[in-house]
Amino acid sequence: MRNEMKSLQLKTPYFLIDENKLIKNLEIAKKLKELSxxxxxxxxxxxxxxxxxxxxxxxxxxxxxxxxxxxxxxxxxxxxxxxxxxxxxxxxxxxxxxxxxxxxxxxxxxxxxxxxxxxxxxxxxxxxxxxxxxxxxxxxxxxxxxxxxxxxxxxxxxxxxxxxxxxxxxxxxxxxxxxxxxxxxxxxxxxxxxxxxxxxxxxxxxxxxxxxxxxxxxxxxxxxxxxxxxxxxxxxxxxxxxxxxTNTTDLVVTVVDIVENEIKTAILDSATEAHRLDTLLYNEPASIVESSNNGEYTYVMGSCSCLAGDQFCVASFDTQLNIGQRLHITDSAGYTMVKLNWFNGIRMPSIYCQRENGNIQLLNSFHYQDFKRTLSQWSVS
Ligand SMILES: Cc1ncc(COP(=O)(O)O)c(C=O)c1O
Missing domain, CATH: 3.20.20.10 (Alanine racemase)
Known part of the structure; x- marks a missing residue:
């Protein structure tokens, strides 16, 4: 509960790397090394x-x-x-x-x-x-x-x-x-x-x-x-x-709007094209922790980029989504943070690590100045 309260204070979007889950994978790697x-x-x-x-x-x-x-x-x-x-x-x-x-x-x-x-x-x-x-x-x-x-x-x-x-x-x-x-x-x-x-x-x-x-x-x-x-x-x-x-990291996002055009689309404060590029490149839909297979309420998980087909997945939920609600996009560590880009100037997700003891540590955060600097450092004179 204490950790939940802490993570609720973090500004989305952000990646949360879970040390316990990482160590679980690493222990298997260690076993493979020892045996082979x-x-x-x-x-x-x-x-x-x-x-x-x-x-x-x-x-x-x-x-x-x-x-x-x-x-x-x-x-x-x-x-x-x-x-x-x-x-x-x-x-x-x-x-x-x-x-x-x-x-x-x-x-x-x-x-x-x-x-x-x-x-x-x-x-x-x-x-x-x-x-x-x-x-x-x-x-x-x-x-x-x-x-x-x-x-x-x-x-x-x-x-x-x-x-x-x-x-x-x-x-x-x-x-x-x-x-x-x-x-x-x-x-x-x-x-x-x-x-x-x-x-x-x-x-x-x-x-x-x-x-x-x-x-x-x-x-x-x-x-x-x-x-x-x-x-x-x-x-x-x-x-x-x-x-x-694999399976160590969530991309945590907030629903900022819900629009309807035959089907409801939740607009999230992130975009696959900028923050989870392989979703788009390989046409592999993401998974949402809060979704439920037989949920009554179905939404497209829409990106906030201008690219018409930019969406994370289609997901169903037991209850209706609300604006301001947070969602966790699972398995978001591989080929994501290494591919972050500033398309549309969308705020880049911060990166946090949840330690074994539950503490959450900031590893990186990005600001307007980072966006500006990647575009030019000097004007033509
Ligand atoms: C030469 C080489 N080594 C290692 C890897 C890592 O692969 P994976 O992340 O699927 O384990 C790749 C991925 O493309 C690669 O090209």
């Missing part, structure tokens, strides 16, 4: 709210990145092992990251050939491979989609490059909740690239393995990973993002 011998590096592209890294650090081995800025953040704020991957490095980028990363992973053989001399002796060298198979429900997020630019396909490998390499990274899953499907992918990877693996020290199997999903058979996954690592005599890595922060 795999190392886990947090994918910063999914979640990089460094205000809670102190909670995550004791459980994971480090971070992986998609750009030099993420490498810097991982190195500065997380520590442990820093993996530096980018789809395309400039020479300046390589100079920027090479002294602060442990592994530098190129996306193509051309980049490896061009820049390996800058990395040798400083960081472990890696290359992304593309097995041509994957588990991803949406083509947009499918690394094995037609004409994919992500990693080197088996047919295009020049075996000579393996003399330069310590390891490879293969990312081929997106929200894969089925351990058996993952094991079949592992077999394909072994068949395609196994002879090369035997020359390497490490293999990263990327992200997208949803081992914190309720009912996921962590033991089976662990056994398979341990066997794979032993067969190829490599240190295995996974790069979880979503699995670490």
């Amino acid at each position: 011998g795999v190392k886990l590096v947090l994918a910063l592209k999914c979640f990089s709210t460094w205000g809670v890294f102190d909670i995550i650090k004791p459980y994971l081995d480090g971070t992986t990145s998609s750009s030099p800025f993420e490498v810097k953040l991982g190195h500065e704020m997380f520590g442990g092992e820093t993996h530096a991957y980018s789809v395309g490095y400039s020479e300046d980028d390589v100079h920027e990251v090479v002294d602060i990363c442990d592994k530098l992973i190129f996306n193509s053989q051309s980049q490896l050939i061009a820049y390996h001399h800058l990395v040798e002796g400083k960081a472990s060298l890696g290359l992304r491979l593309n097995p041509g198979v994957s588990y991803a429900k949406q083509d947009l997020a499918n690394p094995a989609r037609q004409f994919s630019r992500l990693g080197v396909h088996a047919d295009n490998i020049d075996p000579k490059v393996f003399a330069l390499l310590d390891g490879v990274m293969i990312h081929m899953n997106c929200e894969n909740k089925d351990v058996d499907v993952f094991l079949r992918l592992l077999d394909t990877v072994s068949d395609k690239f196994g002879t090369y693996f035997n020359q390497l020290k490490w293999v990263s199997l990327g992200g997208g393995v949803f081992f914190t999903w309720p009912g996921y058979d962590v033991q089976k996954l662990a056994r398979a990973l341990r066997a794979f690592g032993a067969r190829h005599t490599v240190q295995l890595y996974l790069e979880p993002g979503e699995a670490i922060i």
